[in-house]
Amino acid sequence: MDFKSFLQHANRNKWLIIGIPVAVIVITFFLVNRLPKQYESEAQVSTGLLDPSKKVISNETVDWFTTNQQFSNLVEKFTMKKMMDILTYKLIIHDLENQKTSFKPYPELVENWSQTERQQVLDLFKARLAAKAVLTLDDDKGKYPFYTIAETMGYSEEDLNKHLDVSHSGNSDLITVKYLSESPVLSAYVVNTLSSEFISNYSTDVTLNQNSSARILDSLLQGKKTQMDLKNEQLSKFRKTKGVLNLTEQSATVYNQISLYESQRAEAMRVIQSNGGAIATIESKLRGSDKYINGSSRADNREIIDLKRRLQLANNAFIDGGFKPSDQRRIDSLNRILSSRSAVNADENVINTASSKQDLVQQKLALEIALQQARSSIRSIDSELSVLRSRYSGMVPFDADIQNYERDAELATKDYMAALDRFNLAKTDQKLGLNLKIEQVGLPGNPKPSKKVLYVAGSGIGSLSLCLGFIFLLVVANTSITNAKQLEAATQSVAIGSLNSIGNKEVNPRDIWNDKSDNDKFTVYKEQIRSLRFEIFNQMELDQSKILGITSLKAKAGKTFIAYSLAYAFALTGKKVLLIADEQSKQLSDETGLVTSQSFHSFLVKKEFHTEDLITVMNKSSERNSLLEIQNVVSLRNGFDVLKKEFDYIIIDINSLADVNISKEWLLFTEKNIAVFEHNTSISDQEQGLVRYIKEQPGFLGWILNKVV
Template structure:
């Protein structure tokens, strides 16, 4: 992830590069483009009629703007096709060859050397290609290099395409065509010729397409009509052969007649049951000889009259198509006759013989009525059989008619759809697009100079390029330059930092001279005081006096920083013992005399004697000793450090780098606090993580000091 502050600092460090390169590119661009030849543009405007309101009237719908955009896109794409550009290419070449005195471009030297016969032959070849709408290809470089000539004159497809612009402005109905060249007459001729040739070409293409479409639709329509006529003829023939004209109506009529006969038979069956019941009742009386009293001839006659009325009511019921009102009359007459018969049967006749004769006559009438009903039932059953046979015979014909009707309906629908498409195509042909030139092209003044635009683009592009390079370098740069980065990567606090001091300026007496106002030295003093304060605060316990100073790698400025800390502590009246490598310059500064050999730390361990200097005492350790514990055992070393703690206020040990981790571990076991020095601008690799864990594990580790920071 990009660190924005670091990136901005990197840009600021390279500010002169960021300023100079875009400026140089802008100046170079200005001198390169200020003498460019002038360009002349000519424009033609075409109208299409696509968005004309009359299109809505013809189609009957609102304009489909997606379809409109598609039509404009198709026209513009067709204008940019190779075939259309080839038409303009041939026209331009022929113009210059036929009119060499007014040629728009300089003719190639090969053409000017041609004889009149050769020139005429070339023109003839080009006109033949024009009539056949053939392309000029590299294969035409035969006797006459036509393709090379077209390219040299700037009339090839690629050159024309680069100079030609075709676009639709907004949602208008117009298409604009622009042509830019170094000759105003060429621009006007090219744009006018292109528009006219394209209108002719587009009309020819669309006419052929519409004509082919109409022919195809007409042939489809004739085929569908033939099929429809065949299906209608088959249907008529089938109906005539099956003896039915309207099968549906006839089948409905038969079904109604069957229902009527069924209802009539049901009525007669009920009447027959009633008559048989009356006959059985009379036979019972005659056989038993028990005649009811009060029976009279008048009552028998009434029963007979009711029977006659019942016959007439049944006849009306059949004639009136089973009217419910007639059915109610029949039911009431049957009920009345039944009640009369029952009442008569309960009466005792005055004259038994007379009653007997009346009963016999009534029985005879009932038997006659029963016989008439049975005969009617037989007639109805015969009629039902005939009707059912006729209805069953119509079923196969009905299925065949239905199949033929479905096929006929489908053929009619297909014919209707084909007719609609044909009519729609005819309507569209009558309302076809008519491209027309609204505004022709004319020679005009040169286009405004683009020197300023090109210069600005060059400056901006080079600026973006250099910033992109710096950004990529920042992304690829994993070096640590700030205390925040160091704290984030190590996971430990950064207790301070000091700026970079050049090798030629590493003189502590000069650096700490308060009259020295050099910026680097002032920063160094202030930062070192801050670091001294943090370390002094960490040694608040009186028994803690030993500070170990290590670094991640060699060459990170640890030794000079350690001696600077010793000098800084001495300035606040601390008796300082500095244990480490040889410090000849520091000893010279402290003793204010010429070079003096430092005391050896190993000798002190043997003799337990040390000669203290004024404020800073230096003990040099032998770099050849790879292990501290090999010199003395742990208890002896602890006793030696106790002696030193009593003698000095603070002891600073300049340890090895963490690359010598075994020596660092041994020294850290005798220190109270420890810090690590890291040089700004270095990276912490994956292999350094183990060393970081080792120094982090020390109980008294205070944190990191970032050294050599660029101010």
């Protein structure tokens, strides 16, 4: 949104913006002077939820989430329909019983009752109060319309809730009840009556609920106790009849004994196997050729004997042969061999083999004795295991049964204990429940400070805001274009200038340029025309263009006057200008030496024209004929070539783009084009196509915003 446009609209309507709030303030002032005074009374009810002095268990922790829920529940119950209807009955009964001290004057409906009827209505309302009946629209169907009576007396639920406030503030233990009315006594009566009735009804409801819960829990507890006793009796009877004191411990003892004997049997079997293997090894050694047990081998012994025999034969041969040296050498050789083999045999038999055999024999005897002992113990262990397994097998059927009995008894006991805990908790909650009490009664007080100033100020500010908001909506909803920036945004093309509105339809350019008065509009217009002339001159000089077309998006946008003004402006710079335009009501003359009787269509036929001074005007046909229907394109181009040689600039006042067939023909012969857009108008969806068309023209320079206010 354009903020400047908003300020302009606000400035135009400033007296309306000022007048409406002033009128509203005056009316509000007279109205608020008639408002009655308002009196507020306040009562406070303590709950005991957060007050340590009212707790039986003083160190009890506070669950703030649960506590806030309880306070919210209490506040909601304060204003529930049942409580508000009780308050309605109380107020109506008070006013009907005490006509002189009634809180409000009787309405016409009550005034028309006779004393008997009034008493009947009073008795009926007392009966409804005793029954705590809910007041609904259906209560209007009887002889007396109770719902309508409450409304006309101003005591209906809706009327009371409008001025009633029940709240819990901060972390206090108090619930605050406030009521605002035109009577201080009525305000005090409402808060005190509502507080006392709420405490009475809430306490009654809580007691009934707790007693009902206690009866249900007690019945549940007795049922659980009966079930527990039955299961325990069944377990006890089974133990007595089966002679089982503690089957679990007994079976565990037998099982431990079985495990012990099985481990002993396994040890005996290990001894038998190990001793048998040791005996077999000893026998093998005794029968074998172990050198530590049996000494040297027989082969070694035979070799030594053979050497001794050969030595004896050599000695005999030495003696018998006459002591030959060769025999002596043989004897020496055999002695050396015998000594060597004897030494080896002596080294291999260091240990006493006889002693080793003795030890092995003794070990064998000991192992055989141990083996026989182990075999004997196996028989006794197997006998004991048989007895123990028989006893354990006899316990197995009892174990399954007694586990079922014990499980049932345990579950029954747990159920009973859970029910007992719930019962005790309910009893505790009943004793330690809420302790509602009126800590502060409502008292009649002084009237509340007047809000007249706030009402008056609020009405003034509100009405002013509404006026400004209405203008704001008008500005936002307004799609009219009021400045060059908006025009560029709407057309997506450049705006080369803007011209202000001069207001006088009969004025001509000569009058504007020759004006010596202090007319600000003329002065601004001349400056804007000069700026526009400069922009056009620069663009046309770039490619030596001479023909300028001026069109507009809509008719009556002021393009013809702009064409005359530009022609006059260029003439002031010494340029010869040809203006082809619609005829104005007041022609240029005198100083510019205009020839006004020439026709462009006549020129096209005769190719003749008259020039005088700097500006020549050719009027277009008023019949809105097509150019191409008068001459062909070649003839028209030749005609414009003749004019370009004679004039510095040719300015053509082209029809608006709304006459699309005629404007397109003129645009065929222009070299540069500008479009005029009227200030404070908008571009419709149909005109968007015309905007795109003029933008696509090769010589389009931009837009001129005309008649700016």
